[in-house]
Amino acid sequence: MSVPGNLVSTITAPLRWGDMDAYGHANNTVYFRFFEEARIVWLADIKIGMNGPTGPIIIKTSATFLKELKHPANLVITTYADKAGNTSLDTYHEIKGAESGQLYAEGYAKLVWFDHNTRSSCPLPDALRALATNA
Numbered sequence: 244m245s246v247p248g249n250l251v252s253t254i255t256a257p258l259r260w261g262d263m264d265a266y267g268h269a270n271n272t273v274y275f276r277f278f279e280e281a282r283i284v285w286l287a288d289i290k291i292g293m294n295g296p297t298g299p300i301i302i303k304t305s306a307t308f309l310k311e312l313k314h315p316a317n318l319v320i321t322t323y324a325d326k327a328g329n330t331s332l333d334t335y336h337e338i339k340g341a342e343s344g345q346l347y348a349e350g351y352a353k354l355v356w357f358d359h360n361t362r363s364s365c366p367l368p369d370a371l372r373a374l375a376t377n378a
Contacts, residue, residue, distance in 0.1 A: 246335045246349060247355065248323030251374050252285035255341055258316040269312040278291055278336045278350045281320040289370055298356065302331075303353040310347045317341035327375035330364040331355045 256277060264270040286293065293299075312318075319341050325333040336350040358365040 246321075246323050246337055247333050248325030248376055249374055250321060251324045252281060252288065252322040254281050254284050254320050256280065256318050258312060258313050258318060263314055267313065269314075271306070271308065274308065274312075274338060274348050274350065276351060277302070277318065277320050277338055278306070281322045281336055282334065282352065282354075285322050288372050289374075291368060291370060296360055297356055297368075298359070299354040300357045300378070301352050302355050304351060306348055306350045308348050310345060312338075314346045318347070320347050324374040325376050327367055327372045327377060330367055332367055332371050332375060340347060354358070 247317045258269055258273075262269050262273040282299075283293065286299065313325075321337045321339075323335040325335060327333075332354045334352050334354060336348075336352070337346060338348040338350075339346050343369070354371075355364050356367045356371075357363070
């Protein structure tokens with residue numbers, strides 16, 4: 244299955260021993276942490292900070308776990324920007340093995356741009372809108 248959207252970021256990360264659960268594979272919450280780290284790095288790389296008066300919040304997220312992930316592993320997490328709305332952006336992620344290229348998981352997160360003072364959504368920054376498939 245191909246991930247929709249435009250490739251906007253690629254990071255690498257190791258699976259840590261502490262990421263394992265009682266079944267001897269990566270806990271399902273760890274995948275969401277990898278997606279989160281990939282989004283934070285991507286936004287920082289394009290100079291959209293997380294500490295301003297506006298910023299992204301996640302209103303919907305999901306993951307499809309395709310293959311068991313075990314320590315030790317080095318991973319490549321890719322991020323894709325898909326459709327933009329007035330205040331939102333659909334993003335997708337893939338987690339693959341750095342050496343094998345094996346696809347371990349696919350993920351989704353809908354970002355909404357949020358004004359921390361008014362506590363409501365606000366227009367998506369032009370820098371993000373330009374990355375969307377419907378830009």
